[in-house]
Structures are given as C-alpha cells and as structure tokens.
Amino acid sequence: MRFRYDFGFVATSSFWGYQVYLAILNVIKKQKLLFCLPFFFMHTLSYAFGGDWSSEVGLEGTVFAEESETSDTRSNFSLFISTEYYEDWNDGDDSFIFSPRFRLDQNDSERNTFDVSELAWVHVEDTWEIRTGIREVSWGVSLMGGVVDVVNQTSIVEDFFGAKLGQPMINLSLVQDWGILDLFVLTGFRKASLPGPDSRPGLPFELNTDESKISLQNEEIIGLDYAARWQHSWESFEWALSYFYGTSREADIDFNYNVADPGIVSTYDNINQLGVELIYIWNGYSFKYESKTVKGANNRGAGIGMYTAGLIGFEYTWGSVFGGNYDIMWDVSYMHDDRKSSFSAIMEKDIFALGVLNFNDEFDTRISFGSIWDVEDDEGIFLINAERRIAESWKATMFAVYFYAEQKETPPEVIEQQSAAELDRLLRGFELFGDSELEKIIDSFGTLIVEHGIFSDEVGDAIDNLQTIVDNVTFREDNKLAVLKDESFIRIILTHYF
Amino acid sequence: MVKKLIVGILALILVAPVFAETAEEKGLRIAQEGEHLDDGWVDSTSKMEMILINKNGKETVRKMHSSATEGSNDDGKMLMVFDSPRDQKGTALLTHSHPDKDNEQWLYLPALKKVKKIASKSKSGPFLGSEFSFEDIGGGKIEDYDYKWLRDEEFNGRKVWVMEAYPKDKYSGYTKVVSWTDQEDHRIYKAEFWDRKKSHLKTMTLTGYEKYLDKFWRPGELHMVNHQTRKETKMQISDNVFNQGLKDKDFTKNSLKRAR
Numbered sequence: 001m002r003f004r005y006d007f008g009f010v011a012t013s014s015f016w017g018y019q020v021y022l023a024i025l026n027v028i029k030k031q032k033l034l035f036c037l038p039f040f041f042m043h044t045l046s047y048a049f050g051g052d053w054s055s056e057v058g059l060e061g062t063v064f065a066e067e068s069e070t071s072d073t074r075s076n077f078s079l080f081i082s083t084e085y086y087e088d089w090n091d092g093d094d095s096f097i098f099s100p101r102f103r104l105d106q107n108d109s110e111r112n113t114f115d116v117s118e119l120a121w122v123h124v125e126d127t128w129e130i131r132t133g134i135r136e137v138s139w140g141v142s143l144m145g146g147v148v149d150v151v152n153q154t155s156i157v158e159d160f161f162g163a164k165l166g167q168p169m170i171n172l173s174l175v176q177d178w179g180i181l182d183l184f185v186l187t188g189f190r191k192a193s194l195p196g197p198d199s200r201p202g203l204p205f206e207l208n209t210d211e212s213k214i215s216l217q218n219e220e221i222i223g224l225d226y227a228a229r230w231q232h233s234w235e236s237f238e239w240a241l242s243y244f245y246g247t248s249r250e251a252d253i254d255f256n257y258n259v260a261d262p263g264i265v266s267t268y269d270n271i272n273q274l275g276v277e278l279i280y281i282w283n284g285y286s287f288k289y290e291s292k293t294v295k296g297a298n299n300r301g302a303g304i305g306m307y308t309a310g311l312i313g314f315e316y317t318w319g320s321v322f323g324g325n326y327d328i329m330w331d332v333s334y335m336h337d338d339r340k341s342s343f344s345a346i347m348e349k350d351i352f353a354l355g356v357l358n359f360n361d362e363f364d365t366r367i368s369f370g371s372i373w374d375v376e377d378d379e380g381i382f383l384i385n386a387e388r389r390i391a392e393s394w395k396a397t398m399f400a401v402y403f404y405a406e407q408k409e410t411p412p413e414v415i416e417q418q419s420a421a422e423l424d425r426l427l428r429g430f431e432l433f434g435d436s437e438l439e440k441i442i443d444s445f446g447t448l449i450v451e452h453g454i455f456s457d458e459v460g461d462a463i464d465n466l467q468t469i470v471d472n473v474t475f476r477e478d479n480k481l482a483v484l485k486d487e488s489f490i491r492i493i494l495t496h497y498f
Numbered sequence: 499m500v501k502k503l504i505v506g507i508l509a510l511i512l513v514a515p516v517f518a519e520t521a522e523e524k525g526l527r528i529a530q531e532g533e534h535l536d537d538g539w540v541d542s543t544s545k546m547e548m549i550l551i552n553k554n555g556k557e558t559v560r561k562m563h564s565s566a567t568e569g570s571n572d573d574g575k576m577l578m579v580f581d582s583p584r585d586q587k588g589t590a591l592l593t594h595s596h597p598d599k600d601n602e603q604w605l606y607l608p609a610l611k612k613v614k615k616i617a618s619k620s621k622s623g624p625f626l627g628s629e630f631s632f633e634d635i636g637g638g639k640i641e642d643y644d645y646k647w648l649r650d651e652e653f654n655g656r657k658v659w660v661m662e663a664y665p666k667d668k669y670s671g672y673t674k675v676v677s678w679t680d681q682e683d684h685r686i687y688k689a690e691f692w693d694r695k696k697s698h699l700k701t702m703t704l705t706g707y708e709k710y711l712d713k714f715w716r717p718g719e720l721h722m723v724n725h726q727t728r729k730e731t732k733m734q735i736s737d738n739v740f741n742q743g744l745k746d747k748d749f750t751k752n753s754l755k756r757a758r
Binding site for chain 1: 550552558583584585586587588599600602610611612613615616617621622623624626627669671745746747750751752756758
C-alpha cells in the first residue's frame with residue numbers, strides 16, 4: 001500500500017484498512033504519544049521515497065483457564081501493528097527495509113512494546129552481499145526452531161513461542177560454488193523479554209525484569225558477538241555449520257545475592273556455540289537433524305561447563321487426503337537437551353509432533369495440531385491453531401494452548417526448614433547457588449546479624465524471603481512444566497493486512 | 499543382381515520403421531519438436547493474476563510475479579513471488595530444475611524470515627487453492643510422459659494434432675492428458691485432464707497468444723474448468739519480458755530472502 005501526502009495524508013488504497021489504521025493511531029496517541037512518532041517518521045519517508053508499504057494490524061483476545069499465582073487476570077486484550085517499508089534502487093542491487101512493530105496490552109505492561117525488527121541496508125554483488133543494520137536472522141531446520149538459532153534475542157512475552165527482537169549487525173554473505181558463507185559481527189546485546197508479574201502466560205514467582213546479570217563468570221559484557229554460518233547442498237543433502245561466540249541469548253535465572261532485598265534476576269553467560277544442521281530429502285520425506293554444543297554455559301550450579309542439545313525428525317506431506325484437495329503435513333521430531341535444570345531448557349527429552357491440515361481452498365484455511373511431550377516426566381504442551389481468511393485482507397486465527405503438568409508434591413521437610421540454623425544446609429542443597437555465591441550470601445547474612453542481632457526482625461524477614469524464593473525457583477527436574485500448569489489459554493486473533 | 503535385390507529388401511525391412519512411424523513415435527516427435535521450437539528464450543519475467551471462481555461464481559484473486567532462466571540443459575531456475583492476498587505477500591518459491599533428478603525447491607516464509615527446503619511429492623495437490631495442480635504449473639519434462647498421436651483435426655480454423663500424454667510418475671494425479679496442438683507453431687489450444695479413475699476431470703483452454711522476440715508464443719490466459727467440482731480458475735499472464743540478462747544471483751537462497 002502506498003501512502004501519499006496531500007494536505008495531511010491520504011491512503012490511495014484500502015479505505016477501510018486506513019480507517020482502522022487511523023482509529024488505532026488515535027488510541028496510541030491517547031495512551032502513549034511516543035508510540036506514534038515512528039509512524040509519522042515512516043510517513044515522511046514514504047513521501048520522500050515512495051517505497052512499498054505492507055502493514056498489518058490485529059486485535060487479540062485471550063481467555064485463560066485459571067487464575068495464575070501472580071495474576072488474577074482471566075481475560076486480556078492486546079492490539080498490535082507492524083509495518084514494513086521497502087525501497088530498492090540500482091536495479092534491486094541496493095535495498096532499504098524498515099519494519100517496526102508495536103503492541104499495546106490491556107493488563108501487562110511488559111507487553112507494551114515497540115521494537116524495530118528491521119532497519120537495514122542490503123547491497124548485492126554477483127558473488128557477495130552485505131547487510132548492515134538491524135535485522136532478523138533465522139537458523140535451523142526445525143519449524144519449532146530454537147536449537148541452533150542464536151543471532152536474535154527473543155521475547156516470550158510477546159509470543160509464547162518466541163518473537164524475534166531486532167539485532168544490530170553487519171553481515172557479509174559470500175555466495176560461491178562451495179556454498180553460502182555468512183559472517184556476522186553483532187552488537188548491542190539485548191536481554192530476553194521475560195514475563196513480569198502481570199504477564200500471562202507467566203511464572204509463579206516475580207522476576208525482576210529490569211535487573212539482570214550478564215556473564216557471571218567474566219563479570220562483564222563482551223559488547224561484540226561474532227558468528228559465522230556455512231551452508232551448502234549436494235544431491236539430496238543440504239547442510240549448515242555455524243559458530244557463535246558471544247553473550248548467550250538464552251536467559252537463565254538466578255538469585256540476586258542480596259539477602260536484605262532478595263530477588264530473582266535473569267543471567268546470561270558468554271558462550272562458544274557450534275551448530276550443525278542437516279536435511280536429507282528422500283521420496284517426499286524431509287529428514288532433519290540439528291544440534292549444538294555450547295561451551296561456557298553456567299548450567300546452573302555445575303559451574304562453567306558444556307552441554308549439547310539437539311533434534312532429529314522428519315517431515316512428510318500426505319496429499320489429497322479425505323478424497324479431496326486436503327493435504328496433511330506431518331512434522332515429528334525428538335528433542336534432547338543435556339541441561340538438567342536450566343530455566344531455558346524447560347523440555348529435556350521430548351517428542352514434538354505437528355500435523356497441519358491444509359484445506360487448499362481460496363481462504364487458505366489451515367488447522368494445525370501440535371504437541372510437545374516430555375517422555376521422561378509425563379508432562380506436555382498441546383496446541384491447536386486454526387486460521388482462515390475471512391475477507392479480502394482479513395484473517396481470523398484461533399490459537400489454544402493446554403499445559404499438561406501436575407504439581408508434584410514438594411517434600412514437607414523442605415517447606416519446614418525455616419530456621420537460621422538449617423539455612424546453611426538448605427543453601428548447600430540448593431542447586432541454584434553455586435559454591436562461590438554461597439559465600440556472598442553468608443557474608444551478607446553476617447552483615448545483617450552484626451548490624452541487627454541474630455534474633456532481629458531484619459534477619460527473620462531475610463530468611464522468610466529467601467525461603468519464598470527457594471520454594472518458588474527450585475524447579476524440580478522432573479516437574480518443570482508445573483510452573484505453567486495454570487496458564488492454558490484460548491486466543492482469538494483478528495488481523496487486517498493493508 | 500539377386501544379391502543386390504536381397505540387400506535392397508533387407509535395407510527396406512530395416513529402414514521401414516522410420517517411414518512407418520507408430521502413433522507413439524509420432525506423439526513423442528511432436529512433443530520434442532515443440533520443445534526445441536521453444537529453445538533460446540534465455541530468461542523471462544512475467545506477472546500473473548489468478549482468478550479463482552467457485553461454483554456460485556464468487557471470485558477470489560491472487561497475484562504473483564515470476565522470473566525464470568532457461569538454463570543450458572534442462573537446469574532452469576524459477577523464482578515466484580506472491581503479491582496478494584496481502585497476508586501471503588512476500589512468500590516466495592524458488593525452483594532449481596535438474597535434467598535427471600528431482601527438482602529442488604525452497605519456500606521463503608516471510609513471517610518467520612525462514613527459507614524452508616521442501617520435499618513434497620504431492621504433485622497432484624492444488625496450487626494455492628486453484629483448479630491448477632502443482633504438476634500443471636511445474637512444466638513437466640518431455641521424459642515425464644509417454645505420448646500417442648491420435649488424429650489430425652481442425653480447431654478454430656487451424657490444423658491441429660490431437661494427442662495423448664500419459665504421466666509416468668505414479669504420484670501424478672492424471673492417467674492421461676489429451677491436447678490440441680497447432681501443426682504450424684506448436685501452440686496448445688486446449689487440454690483435457692483425466693483423473694486416476696479415468697474420468698474426465700478438467701479442461702484447460704489457452705487463449706490470447708502473443709508472439710515474443712518474433713519466435714516464442716505465450717498465452718495470455720489459461721482457463722481451467724473442473725467438471726467434477728464445477729469450480730474454475732483463470733490464470734492471466736501479462737508483462738512478459740524476455741532476455742533481460744538475469745543472473746545466477748537472482749536465483750539463490752539469498753535472493754529468495756530479498757525477493758519482492
């Protein structure tokens with residue numbers, strides 16, 4: 001869609017789309033003036049260069065099955081807009097892309113977001129191209145993603161399965177007979193967007209989302225991350241090898257080691273990651289393998305270590321099922337993650353199965369059924385996604401997620417251990433704290449005791465607070481999904497494209 | 499003398515099949531001639547508008563554009579980019595054809611910013627909800643079919659061959675395709691598609707032919723009618739441009755990501 005200024009601005013196509021756009025712009029103005037500024041900026045750009053605009057605006061309504069531990073919100077509305085501005089010149093050898101997105105949430109301030117997914121210039125030559133700016137990069141062979149994909153930070157607040165956040169970079173891509181080699185220098189590390197107290201799906205404890213620790217081991221941010229990926233194909237094989245050195249995008253959680261004001265913060269390690277991807281096409285099947293070896297990850301309590309995670313599976317499409325135009329695509333894979341109790345590795349040995357029923361009709365109707373099942377612990381996530389175009393440029397989506405996990409009982413002796421005398425034993429048994437951190441806690445306790453006396457309220461409160469954190473944060477290895485047991489939801493999304 | 503006669507008769511027997519061409523051989527020869535006649539277009543770009551008409555006459559429009567290179571030996575490359583409906587905008591399909599093995603295909607999903615290698619065998623599946631199937635769009639190779647010439651006929655005042663093609667691939671949705679081909683310039687005017695149950699499934703008529711570079715005939719519209727569902731699809735092709743020096747870099751996985 002092209003906008004043109006004419007005493008203000010006038011949309012030249014999709015009248016209704018533009019009305020909706022205006023109405024939303026109004027809401028945004030009333031709520032937060034700042035939010036509309038990039039839009040005016042984009043309009044000015046559009047006027048100056050006359051590039052190509054594609055936008056979408058959507059309204060999302062969610063109903064949760066239960067109240068959660070931190071929020072009694074059972075229903076929620078959220079509004080989102082995303083736009084892409086594209087312009088190319090020199091016969092397409094140079095291009096510029098700008099795509100910001102906004103979200104306004106009824107209840108969750110963590111979900112009032114503005115992000116620039118892309119703001120980049122791409123220059124193409126015969127055997128190489130260079131891409132400079134904020135971009136989104138996707139690695140990996142799995143639809144689920146997540147194993148080797150490391151370039152962009154994600155927001156699980158905006159999208160439960162992870163919405164990518166724009167990453168500033170310079171990316172040189174060499175296109176040669178021996179494949180495509182991408183070299184990256186990445187800067188501007190961004191923290192993962194993690195749920196706040198009002199977020200749903202959320203966590204049963206309060207995470208201090210403003211505070212975070214980066215690379216505990218080195219006590220500093222490297223500042224620049226480096227990555228490379230080589231991809232090539234031969235006959236029915238296609239593969240990629242990738243390497244990443246920098247601050248991990250995966251957040252783990254940790255205690256802030258402040259006994260006087262205890263809290264939970266997200267932490268990030270400096271890592272070296274080697275990734276392998278492989279696809280083999282055979283007779284309509286697509287066999288997929290993806291794995292990574294990560295060195296330098298904290299792996300909670302185990303110190304600087306190494307772990308591997310991987311996925312193996314296949315995809316197949318049954319054509320012309322149910323005697324008609326329908327087809328069903330199956331995607332089944334087995335996932336494995338070495339880490340026992342990392343926050344990021346909620347699933348360790350899991351089977352992921354996805355069936356997508358395509359109606360192949362003029363409305364592009366599609367229904368997907370998925371499940372992620374932890375084969376060891378009998379926990380799982382089930383989801384259904386159904387979508388259909390309901391008018392020329394309107395789409396309706398229904399998305400439902402069910403978390404199947406029961407809270408396994410915490411041993412009563414853990415609950416009862418609240419006395420100062422037992423604290424030391426408690427902390428030693430508590431995997432979250434590495435040995436080096438234990439000293440910090442004992443030191444800060446010592447300070448409190450010296451200042452206020454051992455039987456003071458201050459010390460008593462500190463112990464209570466610690467206990468609460470211990471109770472909440474220690475996921476049992478076999479019961480991680482329990483934190484999400486109240487978070488099942490159904491969501492209806494209405495999206496307009498213009 | 500006698501020896502000469504015998505040699506002559508022997509020669510005649512040996513050479514005879516060349517003169518007495520079977521219907522199958524004639525069919526194959528016509529198909530091969532048609533293909534050679536179309537050699538040398540080098541590369542092309544075009545726009546397409548697909549109008550899906552349901553049995554109540556309601557229309558849905560899909561727009562796309564494509565670019566292709568001919569390649570030297572059946573190893574052509576094609577990039578197709580979808581423009582509308584808007585929710586599909588930016589989706590792109592890259593195909594590398596190979597003479598003696600399966601084609602390679604990648605799909606770019608703009609929402610995920612992801613290039614996905616696809617392995618589908620379901621050629622018979624519908625192309626974007628239309629009455630065209632992937633095998634109708636894909637442009638099969640000569641070797642994919644067995645042929646048989648049926649008869650000569652007149653079609654709208656032009657002399658045509660009526661012939662049948664039988665797909666060799668067990669994944670094909672057809673048992674035979676009957677076509678009406680111009681005897682002079684190999685333009686195809688009509689094709690009938692017969693399904694696996696050997697009943698008449700679809701009829702395609704090709705109209706609005708135009709000649710490009712003084713050599714290559716291209717239809718302006720392909721009209722497919724499904725007799726079993728009573729649904730129709732009109733594929734209108736416009737803005738054909740040939741031989742504009744497209745390069746390999748326009749047909750890589752990298753180009754798929756920046757396709758517009």
